[in-house]
Amino acid sequence: MTPPAPVESRTVRPVGPLVISIEGVTKLYHMGDETIHALRGVSLEIHRNEYLAIMGPSGSGKSTLMNMLGCLDTPTSGKYEFSGQNVASMVDDELADIRNREIGFVFQTFNLLARSDALKNVELPLIYAGLPPQVRHERATAALESVGLGNRVHHKPNELSGGQRQRVAIARALVNRPSIILADEPTGNLDSKTGVEIMELFEDLYEKGNTLIVVTHEESIARHARRIIRLRDGLIESDGPVD
Amino acid sequence: MDRILYELTESVRIAMAQVRANKMRSALTGLGVIIGIVAVTLMGTAIRGIDIGFNKSLAMLGDDIVYVQKWPWGNVEDWWNYVDRPPMKPEDAVALNRIFDGTVNSQLQLAVFSDARQIAVKAGGESVSGVYTTGANADFSQILVADFEEGRMYTATESDAARQVCVLGFDVAHALFPGRSAVNQTVIVQGQPFTVIGVLVKQGSFLGLFSMDNQMIVPLGAYRKYFGIRDDNTQIQVKVKDKLKLQEAREELTGALRRVRGLAPGERDNFSLNGGDGFKKQLDPIKQGIAFAGLFITGLSLFVGAIGIMNITFVSVRERTKEIGTRKALGARRRTILLQFLIEAVSICAAGGVVGLGVTYGLCLGVKTAMPSFPLEFSVSLVATSMIVAIATGIISGFVPALGASRLDPVVALRYE
Incomplete structure (x- = not known):
């Protein structure tokens, strides 16, 4: 796979205030008697309006770092602040609230609720945010329109194509106006043409002022971002702008 | 406060969709509860019928009449104390x-x-x-x-x-x-x-x-x-x-x-002073014994139904582990997940309770027409009690699997295939 040449005309938006600050984060797993050092001291900062890719081979700590950034997991040691709040010391339900408010997830396997239509799927984070039905309906409809699915709101996931499903998932990630959108291999289950469409949508979201973090092992996908962090053996190998 | 309401509505909607999607499974699980509820409520009607019949009989003796006799009512072991009266x-x-x-x-x-x-x-x-x-x-x-x-x-x-x-x-x-x-x-x-x-x-x-x-x-x-x-x-x-x-x-x-x-x-x-109240004292323990044994034995069938509910909730949690992970990633708290699975278990039990009561009612009507003297008595309190029992069954049997679901680590749950 040959990496596409960087597009000449693409913009790099000025970064906003600090959103995520990680300092000396480690994560240990115990598998029987063995202790696995998934992260061995990682430090990084992410600002608003960044478009960031996290890369690394399997076993590099990429998934662990993503779970950490997504507040699905807490570090064994080190400091993690999200918009000034100390995530490292939060309990389950506090983490759930911060995920609900601050983070929009896009998964490789879409993870839509099979028995709910597109609209109900997109409304889900708003239910957990405690918003009343009519507000949920309006915002979910608007989110679906913004990803080009205004005419598919009442379709169930099995009535949609892979690309459309991922668009529903992106609408769901956007709907609660999160600080960051965290996408884990967003094109991994799509054909290359649909993958390109999804990456174009991401480009569009970035242009509109969203903060994107894409976790991928594909160079071609990573190169859509403005900054790439490469992990190896639980440490940051390189961190810099896309050349 | 609103949030709980919205979560509840959502949970009920999901539970209904889940039951609809697994009709056969839900029906079979519900059948266990139905049989349990029918057994328990039939026993309840019988106990009540016996009680009413017993009180009717006692009323025949007159509740304001004392019977003065040589012998006391009931069994006498020390007959020699009475025979010469x-x-x-x-x-x-x-x-x-x-x-x-x-x-x-x-x-x-x-x-x-x-x-x-x-x-x-x-x-x-x-x-x-x-x-x-x-x-x-x-x-x-x-x-x-x-x-x-x-x-x-x-x-x-x-x-x-x-x-x-x-x-x-x-x-x-x-x-x-x-x-x-x-x-x-x-x-x-x-x-x-x-x-x-x-x-x-x-x-x-x-x-x-x-x-x-x-x-x-x-x-x-x-x-x-x-x-x-x-x-x-x-x-x-x-x-x-x-x-x-x-x-x-x-x-x-x-x-x-x-x-x-x-x-x-x-x-x-x-002399001996006899009367209905003395009878009552003698027969009450027997009546209570029948009621206790009857409810215990029929309660066992409800217990089997409860095990079915628990089992199906475990299966449901297992099947939907990834969904649980997704919901948690989107901001569902422990309580939300717990409620969702509890409501599912309770819905099946409540539906089983309603059907079970219907069956019991039908059986009571049938028995009453066929054998009018048979002591069965259907009552409003029975309806209330058995619905409470059905819902309690759902809560108790659904609680352990639902709690397990609510405590799942989102990272592990998301990775589950």
Whole structure:
């Protein structure tokens, strides 16, 4: 796979205030008697309006770092602040609230609720945010329109194509106006043409002022971002702008 | 607060969708609950039916009547303490009534002596054997619990003159005079003609043991003259003024009887005060035993149903682990996940409860039409109780798997395939 040449005309938006600050984060797993050092001291900062890719081979700590950034997991040691709040010391339900408010997830396997239509799927984070039905309906409809699915709101996931499903998932990630959108291999289950469409949508979201973090092992996908962090053996190998 | 409401609505919607999507599985699981609820509620109706029948029987004895007899009711092991007691005598009743009248604020109204035995009664070609025949004076009308279907009780004049008149129980009258009025007809008892002057309404049987409608009442004088009084069966029935002060009345009666019998202080009573309340005391433990054993055994079938619910909830949690992970990633708290699976378990149980109650109701109606005497009693409180039981079953059996689901690590749950 040959990496596409960087597009000449693409913009790099000025970064906003600090959103995520990680300092000396480690994560240990115990598998029987063995202790696995998934992260061995990682430090990084992410600002608003960044478009960031996290890369690394399997076993590099990429998934662990993503779970950490997504507040699905807490570090064994080190400091993690999200918009000034100390995530490292939060309990389950506090983490759930911060995920609900601050983070929009896009998964490789879409993870839509099979028995709910597109609209109900997109409304889900708003239910957990405690918003009343009519507000949920309006915002979910608007989110679906913004990803080009205004005419598919009442379709169930099995009535949609892979690309459309991922668009529903992106609408769901956007709907609660999160600080960051965290996408884990967003094109991994799509054909290359649909993958390109999804990456174009991401480009569009970035242009509109969203903060994107894409976790991928594909160079071609990573190169859509403005900054790439490469992990190896639980440490940051390189961190810099896309050349 | 709103958030909980929205989460609840969402949980109910998801639970319904889940049940719809797994119709067969939900139906089979629900069947376990249905069988359990039917078993428990049927037992409940039976227990209630027995209770009502029992109280009806006790009411036949009269709840304001004390029976003074030589022997106590129920089993007696120390028979030698009773066998030599003097029998009740008509004079005793007369003396008691004199004492009642002479006592200020007496709780006792009236004492009536009677004797009874089973005799065959004939009329025309018909004959009824074993009719429970009571000999008593006209005051007996105040002791009598049953009303008259037609006719009347004999008067004091008729009684004192030992006239050969009689009051028949419902079954006796209708057996001897099928399809026509028994009043003013003549029955033959041990070769003696008695004119029927009254017929009692149907009362049913006492505890299903013997019929209260297979009886006859005649004036004491005539009874004594033709059938003779057997000392062992005599009794004095005492009517109490206020049935709520029964205990007080019994104490007063004991005192009066001891005076009549001339018992010295320290001497033991040589009579027994019997009545419905004593019966109740004897039978209550038996009744409770039946109820406890019955509910325990039928409760086991509900327990099996609960295990089914628990199992299916475990399966549901397992199947939807990834969904749980997704929901948690999107901001579902532990409580939300817990509620979602609990509501699913409770919905199946509640539906099972409703269907089970319907089945029970149908069965009760069927049994009632087929066997009217069978004691089954369907009630509103039964509906409420069994719905509470069904929902509690759902909560209890769904709780452990739902709690497990709520505590899943989102990272692990998301990775689950």
